[in-house]
Amino acid sequence: MKARCSPYKKMQGYGILKHMEVSFEGGGAVLKGMSCFEPRHIFDNGQTFRFDEVEEGVFEGVAHGRFLRVTKKGNRITLYPCGAEEYEQVWKRYFDLETDYGMLFCDCGDEALEKGRQYGCGLRLLNQPPFETLVSFIVSANNNLKRIKGIIRRICERCGRPFVFEGKTYYAFPEADKLAALSVEALKECGSGYRAPYIKETARMVAGGFDLEGLRAKSYGDAKKELMELPGVGPKVADCILLFSLGFRDAFPADVWIKRVLKEHYGFAGNDRQVYAFARKRFGKYAGIAQQYLFFWQRDKDRNDGEKNTI
């Protein structure tokens, strides 16, 4: 069992990205020498629900209360609008741009993971605002991508701060107190169904002082336990919040897709606790990134087989 660790020696290559250059032109940030940045793999893997591909290679969405357009042409990635200050303060961290994903799990000797890694090349873990991530993944429970996106869009339109960019109106994700002030009925009208009271109560608790940011300083186990005290947050949703917004790269969301991978390719089946223990042992402290590669690979594989659109 111990030999499991050896294929992952090269994880030490996971570190600061040295070869990327950033320049600022035409109101945007241009990233060059960035081999690991594939917008489709970043935005279409179920970690965020607010970006859409508006034309080939062009993604638009709202994050941190701002509009952002991400364009990939060849090896040139543009973030727009984005000045030097905004890059430093917002997007560099959002896209985890100081991290080198290239070496992670490289030649790991794990066939499924190697496949996922090649297939999902350019995938990055976002660092999203915790409250938005929390509510989004409460909505995601027992739900599919298309519906989740619609529900979140309507919630933002209902009580998020509106702003205009290039003549179009967009909506920031609402603050906790704004969301807590909505009635359960209004939340249901957004399409959230039986999750409406969970959303309202969770928003109320966050507005009332539940310290999401403070979870960063805690251990994985403690942070997860605390998150699960919020209504609508079970083990899987808690792991998503930890992985996608609070920097816990060892969090391993045990959804149906990853369970399928573990069964088909690792011959493993178990409850959520056992899944996490297996993942931590097998993939180490970046298990969450392995989860993303495997998830993305399996989902597209199944999608192509059966034309499914669930997350």
Place this chain on the structure above:
DNA sequence: GCCCAGGATCACC
């Protein structure tokens, strides 16, 4: 009209 997918919760063992 019927059935299914998807995760959290609750009652029950």
Place this chain on the structure above:
DNA sequence: GGTGATCCTGGG
């Protein structure tokens, strides 16, 4: 501690 029914709704 584990199991199974229930919640909601778009889509087949």
